[in-house]
Amino acid sequence: MRNRTILIVDDEPRSREGMKKMLSAWAMGEYDIMTADNGFAALAILGETPVDLMISDISMPEMNGLSLVEKLNDMLLPRRPSVILISGYAEFEYARQAIQLSVINYLLKPVSKDKLVAAVEEALRAGEENNRIGLLQKMADPQLIAVKEEEAVLSDPVRMAIQYVDEHIEEAVSLKDVSEHVHLNGSYFSSLFKEQIHMTFSEYVARRKLHKAKELLLKTNLPIAEIAERIGYQTAKYFNKVFKEYESMSPGQYRSEMNKTEADI
Template structure:
């Protein structure tokens, strides 16, 4: 599993070193800790790495913390942020909250307060990531069909069988035999109850599993294709692009 990245931004060298040391000690190698001395340098990091948590000072030369947050938001960076500030003015805090900051700490913050704020922010980031992942993976039509199809019966049994054997060829004849129905009757019944053909259901189920593997694993496109029942990656890529509008490799790179 890759490490999540925490980026600290503070123009005061001693503060930056102290907080970095605190975070590295707390992290025990679980997270990558980066530090930048201003907003410009932080933006450069954001272009090179996926930043999961930003811990930033407000008052900095060249680009302050709020400007940095606005720039990251404009670039659609889906990170969470904790703000450090020597200022307690309401306007600062209010603007920070509008920009999605999950905690606002006044300097000097104790190690305990800093770590608690970081842990809380990472929990929020984890939950947001889960929701985003589910949203990206889920095929709305497939989910609707699975929810609305009768709780019991041959079509529901067939769906379960397909989902459990997604890596296999899965012919209509094979699945019909599994639920003890004539293939022609099974095909008609499936389309009537699922409001989609057997073939479309199998394709959507394969692609939903493929999206999950692309996001959650480091498997190659060829390996993903094989895991979801496609004999060639070329055909898998063609079908994926037809349904998703982009290739599997580009889908995998989307943050």
């Protein structure tokens, strides 16, 4: 697991090195503390290095701290660092713009070690929470979320079918089984389900099973074959085929990519 990185951006050497010294003492080797003496140098670092937190002075020549954050927000980065802005004097307009740019904190110079460390710890916690939310969003299936949001207005047979699928997620669930469970003709049930859920019954079952598979891939070290069995697929080969069809990657690749993202948090 990599060390997390804090980037300090300040054109004043004394201020820049002072903050680095304070944070290095606090970090005790658990964080890499990098520095840049202007906005352009900071952007170069941000483009090459995963940064968890950026602390920037507002008042800098050529590119001030607010402009730097605006450019940061436009960058396509795997993860966006939290930001603390520091100003040499109280300026309401600066503070207002900082809030609009989703800056975590706004400090006034001179910054004491206690205030700096408190702001850094708060910003890192906020960044971790945002990244966890992002990870959950990557796991989520928008179509399953839409079904959950509309569940209250679904007909009783369709609600019963959804409940049946949830309760039998570890089995091979067929349309015949469910239509008999809700006491409807198979053809009529299939049409009713698609009309209300906006996907076929077989697609819903596949998405629901894959959602369960994602949880098992990330929360356990179970082999792929056992996960396939736990969600009702007879062979790992068929599970791999279905997973790749919906996620554009194999279950093993998904586990590797998501665990890598989580390890970076």
